[in-house]
Amino acid sequence: MRAEIISVGTELLLGEVTDTNAPYLSQQMAQLGIDVYHRTTVGDNEHRLVAALEQAQANSDLVIITGGLGPTADDITKQVVARFVNQPLVGDQAAANKIAHYFAERTEVPAPNNHTQAEYINGGRSLANSVGLAVGTYYYAQATQTHYVLLPGPPQELQVMVEQELVPVLRQSLPNLQPLFTHVMRFFGISESRLAALLADVIAQQSDPTIALYAQHGEVTIRLASRANTSAEAEKKLMQCANVILEQAGQYYYGHGADNSLANVLVQKLQQEHLTIAAAESLTAGLFQSTLATIPGVSAVFYGGFVTYATEAKERFLGVPHELIAQNGVVSQATAQAMAQHTQKRAQTDIAVSFTGVAGPGQVDGLPAGTVWIGLQFKDQKPQAQEFHWPKMTRQEVRQRAVLAGLMMVLQALKKQ
Amino acid sequence: MRAEIISVGTELLLGEVTDTNAPYLSQQMAQLGIDVYHRTTVGDNEHRLVAALEQAQANSDLVIITGGLGPTADDITKQVVARFVNQPLVGDQAAANKIAHYFAERTEVPAPNNHTQAEYINGGRSLANSVGLAVGTYYYAQATQTHYVLLPGPPQELQVMVEQELVPVLRQSLPNLQPLFTHVMRFFGISESRLAALLADVIAQQSDPTIALYAQHGEVTIRLASRANTSAEAEKKLMQCANVILEQAGQYYYGHGADNSLANVLVQKLQQEHLTIAAAESLTAGLFQSTLATIPGVSAVFYGGFVTYATEAKERFLGVPHELIAQNGVVSQATAQAMAQHTQKRAQTDIAVSFTGVAGPGQVDGLPAGTVWIGLQFKDQKPQAQEFHWPKMTRQEVRQRAVLAGLMMVLQALKKQ
Structure with a gap:
């Protein structure tokens, strides 16, 4: 399962916005057991988006395209991808109602293209947007055996859609993935290189889970990662490895968890x-x-x-x-x-x-x-x-x-x- | 002048690191008058890097490649690009001395490949690294009329190299660029959409300088941008436009400058x-x-x-x-x-x-x-x-x-x- 991310947006190419969606998606895909092999950024330009889609179709099984789902004239992603897979766009009634309700509650007049935000690719699935107005799409192209995913650009909309909608859909559509389980250990008071030296033997002997050290904001974290069929199976491997690490470097350890502090x-x-x-x-x-x-x-x-x-x-x-x-x-x-x-x-x-x-x-x-x-x-x-x-x-x-x-x-x- | 950025690094594709180099480079190139049309991210993999280089050569005049200049086995960027342009690597004596001096001062033993960090592409120019050890390269391929730039991945090394080395080299090599001058105005206490509404007429009438609004961290900034041959010529256009904006929205304005607060x-x-x-x-x-x-x-x-x-x-x-x-x-x-x-x-x-x-x-x-x-x-x-x-x-x-x-x-x- 080879995946590729295409980020669409002239603001990305101008450097006005840093693309945090792509690393977020990479992490989410890694957890599902999907490897991202390639990433491309193109502006809001049909010709260059089509070139990126052609290349992605040739190289990847799953193509995730972010950005360009808004109502303005430069938002062309959905239209271009629909033409690329030879399908029309169809309306999602629930999303259309939500847009109508949104504008009814406000004095704003909907832009002429606002209804397009409720459209998805015919033959695919609409991915609901619980934060904003634009739905996403999951579409499987039988002819080329390519899975396409369209997601909105704003990170807060994209992240909720990925967690609530996309991950369940991909789990269902791709049943043979072996997910990645991780355990993050947190250390303070030792540099990354000194901790690596302290754990040199453990790191050299260990292949599953893999051990990766990261220095950030004055702390060092160790990420243990293992693929397994069940979380219980993974848990056992991760905890064994964590205990070996604690024996060597316990005095600098203060807690675990990716979001801990x-x-x-x-x-x-x-x-x-x-x-x-x-x-x-x-x-x-x-x-x-x-x-x-x-x-x-x-x-x-x-x-x-x-x-x-x-x-x-x-x-x-x-x-x-x-x-x-x-x-x-x-x-x-x-x-x-x-x-x-x-x-x-x-x-x-x-x-x-x-x-x-x-x-x-x-x-x-x-x-x-x-x-x-x-x-x-x-x-x-x-x-x-x-x-x-x-x-x-x-x-x-x-x-x-x-x-x-x-x-x-x-x-x-x-x-x- | 069409530019393209290729970011190299498996850690980027895994989502472990967010690529801040690409937006930084886009901004720097925009200021020089160079437009970035495409961005690609590939892992530390020769086959996929060569595919990205082939595509870039076909589409772009300037190809900037970041990352993979380190001394470890997975750092292959320089070697792959040198083979791609049919040139050997040659040593930069000053950089080699710096590496020798670095290890002489420390008890660390240099890795077998540390000397490669002082190498650049034959026929090109070495770009000095005043923060780290790996030099960059500027190389012009006459046959395809393509300019290549190699830069290190760590942002603090890359940024100093761009400002001290790359920008002067590009100014010299590409004399007909019309640089972009900008003036950033800072506002607080008004939302982006309300400020846009307040300035609707100004924005509609204005084409040079261009006016772009950004909301970030509770503030709104307005970036005025104009291409000009001299800074005096740009300054005049920017200040005229800034004064019109201040007439409309002066009560929310608190200062100017991209790094101000x-x-x-x-x-x-x-x-x-x-x-x-x-x-x-x-x-x-x-x-x-x-x-x-x-x-x-x-x-x-x-x-x-x-x-x-x-x-x-x-x-x-x-x-x-x-x-x-x-x-x-x-x-x-x-x-x-x-x-x-x-x-x-x-x-x-x-x-x-x-x-x-x-x-x-x-x-x-x-x-x-x-x-x-x-x-x-x-x-x-x-x-x-x-x-x-x-x-x-x-x-x-x-x-x-x-x-x-x-x-x-x-x-x-x-x-x-």
Whole structure:
């Protein structure tokens, strides 16, 4: 089963829009057991779209075409593909009703071509669009044994249509696929190359599941992938491999799942343990707290805190003694610890975290950009602080890395208790 | 001059990496006056790369190939293209020295193929890589009158090579291009469709410069673009058009430039006026302050502030009276104004901004998700507050939109004074 993606849209060729549909579709197809071998982007131009369709028909079993299903004159995809497979377009009554209802509710007048958004290729299946107005199409061309899929360009419409409509249709039409099962493991505090070195033997010995490492946003993820007929069969292989990896690199591991994050794992853990948290941030200036607050339900554990950007704010907001900062420097172990201690006292939480450092560009008190102290006051234990050096990062990277390091410090303290 | 981009990499076809190089290259070529008509993505596979090259040679004058210049066995791009144009690879001595120096400085042993990263196509030009180790190539095939360009896959290497090496080479090799000049205008507080309606006449009458609207991250930008022989000639046309647009929609305009932002414009304005700012954030939980802090030099104007996530924190950190919140509700005009007033008093800044609202999911005090009050204490003026409703947005979108609305409120207050 060889698949190909054709992305249609002049805005893609102009570079005004980055094509995120194609990688999304590739991932979805891989999970179904379908390999994407080729990808083409053409403008809203009949001649070039037909050339791409001819090439795709010659090389692929499944051709997925995205974009150009809208009502304006430059949206020609559906019409061109219908002519290419020698079929007329036919109306989907439910979709036509939805369009009529949409405009009845509004003062807008439908464009002359709005009804075409409810049309699909005769002999195929209409794929409902629960987000927008344009339906998709699944069509199987018997003569060339080619499966065609038409999907809308806007990513939010395309993704819902793929998950709700296309995946079930393809599962039904292509019954012999062996799906891919994956397990994503998440690590922080180790570089991709060091983790690869640590796991060199495991990686060399392992062929099923496959092991792939990715570095992104300061974390490293390991994706284990295995084809199997049932999820139970896959699960067994994936968990065996995951356990071997945990034996080698468990200290850097914090959780699993493709959509997981350090903030999510920490908030869940705090909820389980009924602990509250506050923070005082200098160089990160609220990024730690606003990262925590991305997690729904965080209000049960997150009280609030301080952004002490100016040195004086550390004294005025937190009550850190002027002399302590003057003697030790604003970026120091003593200041980080005092910030965490005083924050816990003011907020009356179980845990307080503090950040002070040099985001750059430029030095502070002779300390180079990328020097960061993170303080932690954990219940009534002695205050701690850890020093980090990220000398080659940009201002934003230093701040983001500091937030992750702070989240990991709290998680590790929770594990130890 | 018809151009085509071929992206090489199995990771792209698997959807593990989103191709941002292709849109970047499209934009760069558009600025040079070169139109990209076609884009193809193939895996690290000789047969399929050759098929893509054959098609590109038949259809395009300039073929840009990205990716596959590394030292590992699956990096085959340079070798395949060299065979395709019947040329051997030759070494770039400076690049070879750089690679030798790189490994001499480290304990790593160079891979057997590392020296190939210093090779380019005979008869062409080596394009230096100031970020990584692999050189690029510019090669003109006389027989077919095709220009070939090879670039590395990592975006940070590719972008520097394009700007420092490729653009000057193309300007020299293709002297008759008419470059594209652009002027990007930035708006906030109006939707793309409303701005388009407001400017309908201007857009209909205008053909040079062209006018394109884009909605992104809560803002709307207008890109004016014009081809011209000199920048002075372009500047005149662009500024005339910009002034007509400002007459219609000036109240939503906040600045210009493709890389500009509300935070950047505000920080610059505060610096010019020698004003300081602080904030108290509930639903945004530090996102406003950490957004300000992304701008280098912000420490001259940004003092710090509070994250008052829990209702009690608004009382304890700021001193907002318990009764005021109990009587008016935590998401209310009175609470927003009191938060701003008390923050200004505690921080002793010229300006204080406050955020209280319902990020969602779920209601607060019967108010639906997306209800936000932003308070502003500007010098010794009366405190203000503005109410916003973003009912259809996600939790994150509500928070991000609130931050932008807060930045715009301060900017407008600065304009009025």
